[in-house]
Amino acid sequence: MLCARHGPQRGLLLMLLPEAVEALSALAHGHRLAVFRLLVRAGAGGLPAGEIAREVGVLPNTLSTHLTILGHAGLIRSRREGRSVIYSADYGGMGDLLGFLVADCCAGRPEICAPLVEAAQGCCPSA
Amino acid sequence: MLCARHGPQRGLLLMLLPEAVEALSALAHGHRLAVFRLLVRAGAGGLPAGEIAREVGVLPNTLSTHLTILGHAGLIRSRREGRSVIYSADYGGMGDLLGFLVADCCAGRPEICAPLVEAAQGCCPSA
């Protein structure tokens, strides 16, 4: 399964509202959010579907639909390796979503969203 | 209507998964996301429910349920002013959500989520 973005590839801060709704809907589910966070923590190496299912505690077929939803939303990618399919977080898609959420949040009032910047920097202080 | 956080108030980066799912679910809807973004842009002053309904193009009663959902998720606040009820974005709740999403995202690999920091800083460069 390929990562199916809708329409042309967009840069940071240029996500459209329907795409954002799809990404948010994909994450607005306990198991899917757990899967996404697991993959975010797993890094670029990713994890095979079976291990994700075991880790999160979902039946393989149910997980498969969740993975499809996350992939279609541009939040994860997949590649086949032998009998396994390896899933990994799509950091670009994640960045698009976060960028969309903070866009225009504090025009002229930097103090309002300083906590957001702090949160992002706390994520990786050395970046 | 008060902002109904669940359980004790939490600091940045300490949101729990069920709370995050609720916040994401609240935003995972075209009209609600439009309302939230409108309020984020409106700033601390906020907007009365009627104006939001007109702006977004939703019936007042339907909007009311959407506002309740956003409020319960900790993303917006409300205060009464005469006959109007003024709604405004809850930047703290928004920060909690963003912090939750980026938590542990790049342990040891700062380059991965540098774009996220950039996005946040792009939001308010002077903060």
Add this chain to the structure above:
DNA sequence: TCGATAATTCGACTATATCCGAATTATCGA
């Protein structure tokens, strides 16, 4: 106190999401 305006609550209908068991496809090792 009364009518008008602002907003919410209620009840019911419709659409959609979610889940599971069973069947199917893809790949590997023997």
Add this chain to the structure above:
DNA sequence: TCGATAATTCGGATATAGTCGAATTATCGA
């Protein structure tokens, strides 16, 4: 080629979300 493992697709049952019209509550001005 055959059996086993990994993952996905399919079909149907159930639960939940979203919407609307009507009724209700709150506030203001006369």
